[in-house]
Structure formats: structure tokens, C-alpha cells
Amino acid sequence: xxxxxxxxxxxxxxxxxxxxxxxxxxxxxxxxxxxxxxxxxxxxxxxxxxxxxxxxxxxxxxxxxxxxxxxxxxxxxxxxxxxxxxxxxxxxxxxxxxxxxxxxxxxxxxxxxxxxxxxxxxxxxxxxxxxxxxxxxxxxxxxxxxxxxxxxxxxxxxxxxxxxxxxxxxxxxxxxxxxxxxxxxxxxxxxxxxxxxxxxxxxxxxxxxxxxxxxxxxxxxxxxxxxxxxxxxxxxxxxxxxxxxxxxxxxxxxxxxxxxxxxxxxxxxxxxxxxxxxxxxxxxxxxxxxxxxxxxxxxxxxxxxxxxxxxxxxxxxxxxxxxxxxxxxxxxxxxxxxxxxxxxxxxxxxxxxxxxxxxxxxxxxxxxxx
Amino acid sequence: xxxxxxxxxxxxxxxxxxxxxxxxxxxxxxxxxxxxxxxxxxxxxxxxxxxxxxxxxxxxxxxxxxxxxxxxxxxxxxxxxxxxxxxxxxxxxxxxxxxxxxxxxxxxxxxxxxxxxxxxxxxxxxxxxxxxxxxxxxxxxxxxxxxxxxxxxxxxxxxxxxxxxxxxxxxxxxxx
Numbered sequence: 154x155x156x157x158x159x160x161x162x163x164x165x166x167x168x169x170x171x172x173x174x175x176x177x178x179x180x181x182x183x184x185x186x187x188x189x190x191x192x193x194x195x196x197x198x199x200x201x202x203x204x205x206x207x208x209x210x211x212x213x214x215x216x217x218x219x220x221x222x223x224x225x226x227x228x229x230x231x232x233x234x235x236x237x238x239x240x241x242x243x244x245x246x247x248x249x250x251x252x253x254x255x256x257x258x259x260x261x262x263x264x265x266x267x268x269x270x271x272x273x274x275x276x277x278x279x280x281x282x283x284x285x286x287x288x289x290x291x292x293x294x295x296x297x298x299x300x301x302x303x304x305x306x307x308x309x310x311x312x313x314x315x316x317x318x319x320x321x322x323x324x325x326x327x328x329x330x331x332x333x334x335x336x337x338x339x340x341x342x343x344x345x346x347x348x349x350x351x352x353x354x355x356x357x358x359x360x361x362x363x364x365x366x367x368x369x370x371x372x373x374x375x376x377x378x379x380x381x382x383x384x385x386x387x388x389x390x391x392x393x394x395x396x397x398x399x400x401x402x403x404x405x406x407x408x409x410x411x412x413x414x415x416x417x418x419x420x421x422x423x424x425x426x427x428x429x430x431x432x433x434x435x436x437x438x439x440x441x442x443x444x445x446x447x448x449x450x451x452x453x454x455x456x457x458x459x460x461x462x463x464x465x466x467x468x469x470x471x472x473x474x475x476x477x478x479x480x481x482x483x484x485x486x487x488x489x490x491x492x493x494x495x496x497x498x499x500x501x502x503x504x505x506x507x508x509x510x511x512x513x514x515x516x517x518x519x520x521x522x523x
Numbered sequence: 524x525x526x527x528x529x530x531x532x533x534x535x536x537x538x539x540x541x542x543x544x545x546x547x548x549x550x551x552x553x554x555x556x557x558x559x560x561x562x563x564x565x566x567x568x569x570x571x572x573x574x575x576x577x578x579x580x581x582x583x584x585x586x587x588x589x590x591x592x593x594x595x596x597x598x599x600x601x602x603x604x605x606x607x608x609x610x611x612x613x614x615x616x617x618x619x620x621x622x623x624x625x626x627x628x629x630x631x632x633x634x635x636x637x638x639x640x641x642x643x644x645x646x647x648x649x650x651x652x653x654x655x656x657x658x659x660x661x662x663x664x665x666x667x668x669x670x671x672x673x674x675x676x677x678x679x680x681x682x683x684x685x686x687x688x689x690x691x692x693x694x695x696x697x698x699x
Binding site: 328 | 541549558581583586588
């Protein structure tokens, strides 16, 4: 069905289609609309799920862990401080190999108190063992959420997936949305190590160094396998529903001398900047990074690279810029922009490209004029 | 791409007006986005929302700095906000007012007393007249969306015939 919806409503619609058995969540701006809508679905009988309104995000993830280990599909949604409050359980969910899907509506961290878009909340969960995908449109918020369940639940993966979208900039805007009849795209939930009272075993017992180390290696093996699973699921999704996704969304990159790498809505806005630059004769392209974990292999050789980070790792640099540097050996022009919802237009992005200084870092509108 | 900036006060329905307009444009077969700008809003504070309409998919997420059309749902805002800022040459301003702008400086100015229309239909919520449905009728008269799509959008969002009547009244009242 073709309609118009916010990014939040798109996630809720995808969750309804995926039919999780348990949803446990605590509301937080700008994510609240997701769980409100899901609560309405459950109340109205449109979604037969157990909705658990917990008292905190830490409990939300704990409830998802219990339910998932019990053998049902689970979903939660959070943002910013909510994500940080559940951090301990976020690690646990991945270590327990539970394919929980979580929507995270990216929002800055206080103080100063700020509810607008920034990616530092998600990137701070970088080493938890969760897969992380970032979307750029309302349609993609829906599609990526559906695919997240299938990727997480694949027996070669069995790791949780976080679907990220920009707070307000995407969560609260209305764009066209085509919902699909998913048919058997999502098979019935099957967790090989689900709690089985006929076959009792220990969950979370003390684990010695040798076994613990093997468990960690097993997470990394699955993370590596996830690349292929993601590609398979995205290919199947394209065949069934006609929309194609990959580890990045590349725009006019083929003959580009300079490529802008950005995440989320800034990555879509960059495409407008590329059109402007092309009109001026600048051979520019854009590469919107979709998957952050597992981090994809990027072909950027021989080009200038401008990375826009809507995040920062203090004492080190932009998280995406440094990821690109370590993966490709390229010294990008690192632009820190959009923190706390700072307004960044396509004209600004075009200026980043025009005034690029590879190897340097600029804080847009703060440290320097570009 | 046609870019619209809506000025209102918190609680007057400017955000819903943006969503209704995007939905109506979408029902016309166009691409549309509605982007409310959320700040530390509260009832009565000046707020702004944005709508973009295009034949192509819209990739812009930033605010609208050079609108083609400015809509002012509460003219008292004009004492504190420069609503014409960035308005494109040849752009249009629409006021919820019984009177035209005193100095248009070459800008195309249109106006309809939306508040009067809302009160006539008894469209009042929490003491505030509903402006977001009548304004859609005026926008249809200006050719930004079609009247059938306006009716459809209003019916999709509100199951209340008075809203459709209000939109039609504004459509009839606007002189173009």
C-alpha cells in the first residue's frame, strides 16, 4: 500500500508486518511515536504481541533478552540517553547471541540537553557486537527494519541488529512509504539455543577463559559471515519487493575525482550537493554509508574523500573519518558537522567539497570557515 | 521543486497543515515531504514547518531558506518574526487575515480569513480555531494542490465533514 508517513511510523509499520511476540520499550524523544504506534496496534488487535511497558531502558533490553532466549521474535526502540542507559544489556544481548531488533532514533547526548540528530549515541555502542545499519529515507526505515529481523535471525548471524535513523530530521518528517505484503519473507522465528524445559541447560553461568575466548571469536566469525547474509537478504528483498540496497548507497561515483562519505539524512542531502557540483564541472560523487557494523570494504582508491561526521570521539576524531582512514589508508578531509541537529544544507556540503583540505579536520561553523 | 514555509504559533496546527499539504500533494501524484522544525515549542510560541513538492523524489532534509510560498496562520507573529525572509523573487505570501498586507513590495499577497471560516463551522479545539484544514482549500485555489486531493487528505486524517466544508469555504473565498 502506498501512503505517506514519518520515519517513526514506518518503523512501527514494519514491526507490525514482522509480528514479534514481545515488544518491551520505554518512551524517549524522538522515538516515542514508534512505541506509541505499536502500543496502538496491540491495543486495537492489529498486532498479536505482548507489549511490556517497562520502567526503564535497561529493563526494556533485559525483557527483550529474556523473551528472545525464550524463543520469540522481539523488538524494542530507543534513543540517545535511553540507549546509553541500556548499554550493559546491549552487550549482553549480543553475547547471548539473541537476534533482537532495535530501532534507535539518533539523538545527541546531554548536557547541554538536546533532542536533535547526532550519531554519537549509536557509535558509542560500536563494540557491543550488534550489527548497525543507518537509513536515509522513510521508505528505507521500513525496508531496513523488515530486513533486520531476517538478517539477525539467520543461523549464520544470530546477533542483534540496530536500525538507526536521524532524530526529527527523518523520524518526524513525512515522505512516501510503500508497505508490502511480506508473505514468507520472514520465516517463523527459530532460535537453536532457545530455553527448552525438556532439555535444561545453563544460561549465563561462570565461563572460564578458554571457553569465553572461543565465544568472543564466535561472535566475530558471525559478524564476518553477516556481510554475506546481509547481501543475500538485500538481494532477496530486491527480487521480491523491487527496492535495492547495499552496504553503501553510491551516487555518481563511477568517474568521480572526489567522493563525499556521510551517514543518514546528510548522506541523502549530499546527493543534491553532488548535482550542484557536477553542474559546475566538478567530478563529485557521494557514498552514503548504510552499514556501520559490520563495516564494509569501500572502493575509494585514487579519489579525494570528504567525510562528514555527525559524531565525535573526543581526543581522537570523527568516527567515520577514522574508520575510512583505517580501512582504506586514505587521508580524508574530515568535516565534523550537524552535531546536536546543526543545520547543514546541500550548499554547505558543496562548500566542503570545493574547499577540501585532505588530511585536515574542520568543525563546521565552529573551528574554521569552509 | 516548490518550497513552502508555514509560520504559526504552537497549538494552531501549523505542523498538521504541513502534513495535510504533503498528503494532498502526494494524492496528486507528486513527491512531497513535510518537515516540521521542532524546537523547545510550547503553546503560543512562534513555530515553523516546511513542505516541499516536486515531480522528482526529494533528497533535501535541511530547512527551507528561500521559499516560493510563505503561509502565515497568525499575523501577530509578523511583529516578532520576519516572515518574508528569503522569499524568492516572484514568490507568494498567504495570510490568515481579512486584510491584505499593507506593503507587499511587489510580492504576490493573498489572504483569507481562515479564523472566521473555522468559527463559522464551529471548528474549535481547546479554545483555538482549527486553521489547518481551511488553509488547504486556499492552497487548492492557488493551484498548489487540487481540491479533490485536499478533500481526500482531510478525510484520511480527520473523519469530520466540517473540515472539508471549511476547506471548500476557503477555496470559494480566495480571490485569485
